[in-house]
Amino acid sequence: MLTNARLFQQSYQHPQSITAAISQAKLVCERNNVRLTLAREEILKIVWLSHQPLGAYQIQDELSKLLSKKIAPPTVYRALAFLIDNGLVHKLTSLNAYVGCPFPNSEHSNIFLICKGCRKVAEVVHLPTNETIQDVCSKTKFGFDAQHIEVFGTCSNCSSHRA
Numbered sequence: 001m002l003t004n005a006r007l008f009q010q011s012y013q014h015p016q017s018i019t020a021a022i023s024q025a026k027l028v029c030e031r032n033n034v035r036l037t038l039a040r041e042e043i044l045k046i047v048w049l050s051h052q053p054l055g056a057y058q059i060q061d062e063l064s065k066l067l068s069k070k071i072a073p074p075t076v077y078r079a080l081a082f083l084i085d086n087g088l089v090h091k092l093t094s095l096n097a098y099v100g101c102p103f104p105n106s107e108h109s110n111i112f113l114i115c116k117g118c119r120k121v122a123e124v125v126h127l128p129t130n131e132t133i134q135d136v137c138s139k140t141k142f143g144f145d146a147q148h149i150e151v152f153g154t155c156s157n158c159s160s161h162r163a
């Protein structure tokens with residue numbers, strides 16, 4: 001039997017501190033032998049500071065304010081692609097928005113629980129689901145890449161307010 005801790009690892013995107021997220025990102029970049037440039041670091045901070053997933057244009061706005069100059073969309077998209085490639089940020093396809101990853105040190109597939117009330121997102125790593133999908137892929141000889149499951153609903157906080 002798997003212990004609960006292994007079975008179900010969950011993290012709400014907050015309140016992990018920005019400082020912790022940035023120092024973790026620096027370690028990941030060092031390990032991957034890539035550079036966390038100023039724009040990349042600032043974008044990571046912007047994503048972490050937000051309590052909700054952010055769209056690329058919101059990120060562009062915030063970055064332009066922070067750096068006191070107009071930042072072009074390609075700069076933002078390139079930096080986001082870098083952050084995604086290095087596992088520091090995830091893109092939520094259904095929202096076309098970005099969130100910081102609380103588990104950047106590990107290879108993982110994940111389930112995103114997206115609250116329709118407060119728009120907060122919880123990232124869950126659920127091993128049995130991962131194993132099931134990998135099993136399906138291997139049985140169908142489908143090359144497994146990654147899985148991101150996006151689930152919409154109401155978080156416990158919002159449902160207790162509503163009750």
Ligand SMILES: [Zn+2]
Pocket residue numbers: 090101102103104108110123
């Ligand atoms: Zn993640």
Ligand SMILES: [Zn+2]
Pocket residue numbers: 115116117118119120154155156157158159
């Ligand atoms: Zn909620």
